Each structure stands twice: as C-alpha cells, then as structure tokens.
Amino acid sequence: MSERRRFKQTDILEVRLAEEAIRLRDKADLLPPGAAREELLRKARQAETGSHMNEWLRSPGLQPPK
Numbered sequence: 497m498s499e500r501r502r503f504k505q506t507d508i509l510e511v512r513l514a515e516e517a518i519r520l521r522d523k524a525d526l527l528p529p530g531a532a533r534e535e536l537l538r539k540a541r542q543a544e545t546g547s548h549m550n551e552w553l554r555s556p557g558l559q560p561p562k
Contacts, residue, residue, distance in 0.1 A: 513547035516540075 505512070517540040524536035 510547045513543045517543040
C-alpha cells in the first residue's frame with residue numbers, strides 16, 4: 497500500500513475560497529454571455545458562500561448547544 501501524500505495548507509480556508517471566487521469572476525469576465533460564464537459565476541458565488549459560512553462557524557459568538 498502506498499503512503500498518502502500530505503499537503504500543508506499555508507492559508508486559512510476563508511482566504512483560499514475568497515481568492516478562488518476572485519479568480520473565477522475574473523475568468524468569467526473574459527467570456528461572452530452564455531452557459532460557461534454562468535457556470536463560473538455560480539462557482540464563484542458558491543466559493544464566497546463557503547467562505548462566509550466557515551467564517552461564521554469559527555466566530556467566537558457561536559455557542560455549542562446545551
């Protein structure tokens with residue numbers, strides 16, 4: 497059995513998702529209106545939503561159920 501390769505992330509998840517959203521939006525701006533552009537914009541919105549959700553989950557105001 498081969499050993500699993502591990503990769504140490506240097507940035508936190510919120511930053512990586514935000515950068516991915518920016519990259520996808522920039523790529524979508526270069527495309528003409530159509531299905532491919534809408535798909536990139538949808539993925540960018542998903543990345544932004546994931547970033548905000550992770551930020552919310554890690555916030556100090558979030559309390560565990562009692």
